[in-house]
Amino acid sequence: MPAVRSQILEVVRDAYPETFEGLEPSKPLGERVFSGKTPHPNEVLSLFVQQKVTSALPMAYYMAIRRGLGSLMGKRLPRNATLSPEILQSAIEGLLALRELELNETHYLILEPKVSHPCSASNCPSRTPTSPAGLAVHRTVLSRIVGSSQSGTKVLEVPEFYEQRGGESQCVGPGICSGCVGRWEFGHAELRKRAWAMLPDVFGLNSR
Numbered sequence: 001m002p003a004v005r006s007q008i009l010e011v012v013r014d015a016y017p018e019t020f021e022g023l024e025p026s027k028p029l030g031e032r033v034f035s036g037k038t039p040h041p042n043e044v045l046s047l048f049v050q051q052k053v054t055s056a057l058p059m060a061y062y063m064a065i066r067r068g069l070g071s072l073m074g075k076r077l078p079r080n081a082t083l084s085p086e087i088l089q090s091a092i093e094g095l096l097a098l099r100e101l102e103l104n105e106t107h108y109l110i111l112e113p114k115v116s117h118p119c120s121a122s123n124c125p126s127r128t129p130t131s132p133a134g135l136a137v138h139r140t141v142l143s144r145i146v147g148s149s150q151s152g153t154k155v156l157e158v159p160e161f162y163e164q165r166g167g168e169s170q171c172v173g174p175g176i177c178s179g180c181v182g183r184w185e186f187g188h189a190e191l192r193k194r195a196w197a198m199l200p201d202v203f204g205l206n207s208r
Contacts, residue, residue: 016056120179
């Protein structure tokens with residue numbers, strides 16, 4: 001059994017990495033790594049707490065809270081997906097902290113002054129972000145990145161700033177230039193690194 005446990009933990013640690021560099025979009029992460037019926041993220045989190053798989057707990061907490069309160073503590077949770085009061089409190093506190101970080105940092109990223117990163121197109125809406133057209137475009141971009149308050153948090157996900165329109169790849173915010181998109185992509189990558197580093201603290205793991 002120790003050998004079997006060791007093999008299972010290798011798979012678990014690959015799906016719930018300890019480092020930010022382990023978050024590869026193309027690699028199965030979280031509960032998707034399990035064979036058979038995919039478990040609810042709450043079930044995985046409870047199991048890891050019980051088995052003291054400490055290295056995987058930051059990612060396990062994040063996977064549990066990323067879909068919002070409905071998934072975390074809804075009335076229709078699968079059997080064994082109800083979290084203990086202690087775990088639930090830590091999860092909710094972490095969700096609130098990450099959501100605040102995500103909203104504040106993304107809002108600043110999209111609307112911050114661009115002194116060192118000017119727009120690369122003269123008609124880019126970011127040149128006049130407070131105009132009606134500029135506000136409408138930036139609301140669209142912000143919504144795409146952070147989602148709604150009901151959707152939990154997407155702070156560790158790589159946002160898709162482009163979509164296909166008429167056979168061409170265009171920014172989700174109409175008229176936004178490639179220079180602004182590049183600045184946002186770089187800024188959000190830095191945000192993801194900061195958010196990852198915060199996971200143990202926001203979920204109270206360093207105090208246990």
